[in-house]
Structure formats: structure tokens, C-alpha cells
Amino acid sequence: MKARITLVVASCLLSLATGLVLSRAGGSAAGSGSGRRPVIGLSMDTLKEERWQRDRDFFVAKAKEFGADVLVQAANSDDARQIQDIEALISRKVDVLVIVAHNGAAMAKGARLAREAGIPVIAYDRLITGAEIDLYISFDAVRIGEEQARYLVELYRGKGKKRIVRIHGAKTDNNAVLVKVGQDRVLEPALKRGDLEIVHEDWAENWKPENAKKIVTAAITRKGANFDAVLAANDGTAGGAIQALLEEGLAGKVVVTGQDAELTACQRIVAGTQAMTIYKPLKAMAEQAADIAVRMAKRRPIVARDEVDNGAGMFPAILVQTTAVTKDNMAGTVVRDGFHSREDVYRDAPAAGAKGP
Numbered sequence: 001m002k003a004r005i006t007l008v009v010a011s012c013l014l015s016l017a018t019g020l021v022l023s024r025a026g027g028s029a030a031g032s033g034s035g036r037r038p039v040i041g042l043s044m045d046t047l048k049e050e051r052w053q054r055d056r057d058f059f060v061a062k063a064k065e066f067g068a069d070v071l072v073q074a075a076n077s078d079d080a081r082q083i084q085d086i087e088a089l090i091s092r093k094v095d096v097l098v099i100v101a102h103n104g105a106a107m108a109k110g111a112r113l114a115r116e117a118g119i120p121v122i123a124y125d126r127l128i129t130g131a132e133i134d135l136y137i138s139f140d141a142v143r144i145g146e147e148q149a150r151y152l153v154e155l156y157r158g159k160g161k162k163r164i165v166r167i168h169g170a171k172t173d174n175n176a177v178l179v180k181v182g183q184d185r186v187l188e189p190a191l192k193r194g195d196l197e198i199v200h201e202d203w204a205e206n207w208k209p210e211n212a213k214k215i216v217t218a219a220i221t222r223k224g225a226n227f228d229a230v231l232a233a234n235d236g237t238a239g240g241a242i243q244a245l246l247e248e249g250l251a252g253k254v255v256v257t258g259q260d261a262e263l264t265a266c267q268r269i270v271a272g273t274q275a276m277t278i279y280k281p282l283k284a285m286a287e288q289a290a291d292i293a294v295r296m297a298k299r300r301p302i303v304a305r306d307e308v309d310n311g312a313g314m315f316p317a318i319l320v321q322t323t324a325v326t327k328d329n330m331a332g333t334v335v336r337d338g339f340h341s342r343e344d345v346y347r348d349a350p351a352a353g354a355k356g357p
Contacts, residue, residue, distance in 0.1 A: 038068040038096070038297035040290070041089030041119075043082060043110070045102035045126070047074040049207075049236060051260045051282065052100070055125070058286035059098070066294040077206050079106040086110035090117045095297035098122045098289060103172040104129045108312075120296045124289055127174045129310045134296070136308045136317040137289050139280050141175040145182025145233075147324045148257045151276050152229055153190045155255065161194055163227040165219045166201035167212045167237045176203070179233050179259070199223045204237045212240030220248060229255040235265035235277055242273050261325055261334050263344055269327050270349045279323045279333050288318065 040063055047053055060070045071089055075082035082102055089097060090113060097114045099121060101107035108131035111121045120134040127136055156162045166183070169176030190196045200219035204211040216230060225248055232238040238258035245251040251273045258265050258277040268274035295302050304316035325333050335342045 038294055039092070039094045040068050040070045040293045040297065041086075041092070041094035041097045042070050042072045042100075043085050043089060043097065044072065044074045044100045045082065046077050048076075050262050050264075051235075054282050055100070055286045058283045059290045062287040062290035063294060066291065068290075068294045068297065070290075075102060077102050079103050082107065083110055083113075086113060090114055090119060094119060096120050096122065096293045098124050098293055099128060100124045101126045101128050101173075104174040104310075106172075107131075122289060122293060122296075123310075125175065125285075127308060127310050129174060129312070131310075131312050133310065133315050135292065135302070135304060136310070136315060137285060137292065138175070138317070138319060139285065139322050140319045141178035142182040142185075144259055144278050144280075144322055145179035145184075146186050147182075147278060147322070148179070148231060148233075148259065148276070149183040149186035151257060151324060151326075152231060152255065153186055153195070155275075156195060156228070161197055162229065163197050163199045164229045164231050165216060165227055165241075166198055167215050167230060167232045167241060168201065168203045169233040169237065170205060170207050171203045173207070176207075176233060183231065199227050204233070204240070207234060207236050209236050209240030209243070212237035213244045214240075216241045216244035220244070225250060227254065229257075229275075231257050234259040235262040235274075236260075238265060238274055238277075239268075242268065245273075261339060263340050266325075266330060266334055266340055266345045267348060269325070270330060270346055272327075276324055276326045279325045279339065281320065281322075281337065281339075283339075285320045288320070292318075 042059060044052060056072060063070045071092060071094060073085035073089060075085055079102055097119050099107055099110060104127050107128045111128050111131040111133055114121045115132060123133050123136045125138045168180050187196060200223055202215045204215060212232060230241045232241050235258040238256050241256055242251055245254055255275045258274055261277045261279040265274055265277045292302050304318050306317040306319050307314045308317040323333055330345060334340050335345055
């Protein structure tokens with residue numbers, strides 16, 4: 001019998017109170033009382049960015065704490081290579097496969113291969129579309145987009161029409177699409193009122209900062225430098241945008257958003273060249289994902305409070321909440337939680353870091 005996740009809901013009342021209870025049937029030796037340590041396969045899109053290195057380290061450490069081993073593969077943002085990585089992990093007979101997809105649609109093949117081999121699939125952070133999965137765990141990307149756009153709308157409320165440049169993430173990343181959906185929800189009323197005007201927008205291939213820089217440079221070339229903000233989808237694209245602004249003498253004069261609370265972004269925020277970011281408690285999500293993966297391997301029950309439609313059906317989901325961070329609440333969020341140290345964040349602005357908890 002192939003290993004898979006089935007929803008077990010005792011009643012609507014139980015579902016509302018405790019979420020959806022998932023249980024695993026069938027499967028590998030790790031869950032059959034053999035005493036073998038569970039082996040989790042972790043297929044990652046990339047490890048080039050600080051954010052993904054943190055996810056890996058948190059996940060691996062917690063899985064080991066729970067008595068499991070983790071095999072990690074990184075595909076360097078190459079779909080073909082990621083499929084090869086997944087095939088290699090399947091051949092190693094991992095008990096559970098956790099996939100951080102470069103391209104959610106392309107990784108449908110990987111999910112199908114794993115499930116055909118009787119291996120449960122967890123889509124981590126990025127949704128795999130068009131194929132059955134066992135669980136999706138991520139941050140609420142739509143809410144993130146709403147928070148980014150809301151920051152600009154509230155900042156400019158009653159201050160006349162403001163012109164913005166939008167930098168979206170990678171088209172291949174479903175999260176980038178969802179972030180845009182959230183932004184659109186908040187921006188649309190302001191655009192209709194005439195409070196905001198989008199003067200240029202484009203997608204940054206593979207979320208690369210250099211591609212974001214090209215987008216801002218193109219905006220300046222085509223529309224001039226008289227815009228007020230850059231609605232950048234994450235901190236990497238924000239960094240590329242700010243590099244373009246630096247070259248034009250506009251850094252600190254143009255508001256720039258972000259996401260991920262990367263150290264360099266937090267430093268830019270306290271220095272004044274970036275306005276905000278979205279703090280995503282990576283440790284909490286990675287550790288929860290590790291806990292779930294080990295529970296799946298051991299056939300233990302799991303609770304999921306949400307569902308997600310990935311085009312192949314409705315599947316259990318866990319969505320972790322995020323926080324908008326500015327200079328004003330940096331100390332009380334990112335620093336307080338130990339995500340970054342006070343010394344690192346305020347390294348170039350020690351006076352600014354003197355306050356706070």
C-alpha cells in the first residue's frame with residue numbers, strides 16, 4: 001500500500017476546534033517498528049540566499065533532535081536538477097520528502113514520483129501545483145503582499161498622488177503570484193481614488209537582485225526619476241532596487257519595501273535606505289516542518305488548520321503568521337526574538353539601537 005496522508009475529521013465541531021487531523025497509513029520501515037532512524041529528504045531550490053540557509057539549518061537541527069537524519073539537496077534554481085535531486089532522494093528510500101520548489105508547476109513531477117514510490121510529500125514555503133501533496137506549510141503570502149502594500153497606502157494617505165514602481169518576484173514561484181494578489185487587493189482602492197499611480201512594474205527572474213536593479217533602471221530611463229516608492233517583493237529585490245537608486249543619488253529619498261528580514265535589509269532599514277520588511281519566523285516554521293516530517297515518518301497524527309487548492313484538489317495546509325517591521329519596531333521583533341543580534345542590526349547605527357527591549 002502506498003504511503004499517503006488521509007484526512008480524518010471526527011465532526012465539524014472537532015474540525016473547528018482542533019483543525020484537520022492527518023494520519024498516515026502504510027509506508028516504510030521507519031514507521032513500522034523496525035527501530036531504524038527516520039530519513040527525511042530535503043530538496044531545496046537554492047542555498048544562495050541567507051534566508052534559505054537559515055531554513056535548512058533550523059530544519060536539520062530540529063529533525064536530528066527528534067531522532068531523524070536529513071539528506072539535503074540544493075538545485076541552484078534549476079528545475080531539471082531539482083527533479084534529479086528528488087529522484088536521487090527517492091532512490092535513497094527516504095521516509096518523507098520535503099520540497100522547496102523552484103518552480104511549483106515543474107515540481108509536480110517530483111511530487112508524483114515520490115508518491116508513486118510511497119513517500120509522503122510536504123511542500124515547504126512554495127506550493128507545488130497540479131499534483132497531489134500531503135501537506136503545504138508556508139507563510140501566508142497573500143497577507144504578506146497586503147502588509148507591504150498597506151504600508152505604502154497608509155504612509156501616503158492624504159498626501160496627494162504618489163508614483164510607485166513595482167518589482168514582483170519570480171514568475172515561476174507561486175508565492176510571488178500570491179504576494180502580488182495581496183498587494184493588488186490593497187492597492188486597487190488607492191489606485192481608483194488616484195492616491196497612487198504605478199509608473200512601471202516587472203517580474204524579477206529568479207528573485208535576483210541584479211534583475212531588480214535592471215527593473216528600476218528601466219523605470220528611470222523610461223519614466224524619469226520622479227517616483228516616490230519601490231514596492232519590492234522581497235529583501236533581495238529591494239537590495240537590487242536600492243543599488244540602482246544609489247547610483248542615481250536617490251537612496252533614502254525613495255521608499256522601498258521588502259520581505260524576509262534579512263540582516264542586510266534590517267541594516268538598511270535602520271540606516272534609512274529601506275523602509276520596511278516582513279519578518280517571517282523561519283525558525284518556528286522550519287522546526288514545525290521538521291516535527292511534522294518526523295511524525296509522518298513514524299505514522300503519528302498531525303493537525304493542519306487550513307486547506308489549500310493547488311489545482312489538483314484541496315490539501316491540508318499550515319500557514320504561519322508574519323509581522324511587518326520598520327525602524328520603529330525592529331528592536332521589539334527581529335532583535336527581541338534573536339533572529340538577528342542587536343550588535344549586527346545596529347552595527348553602523350549604534351545610536352539608533354540604544355533604545356528598545
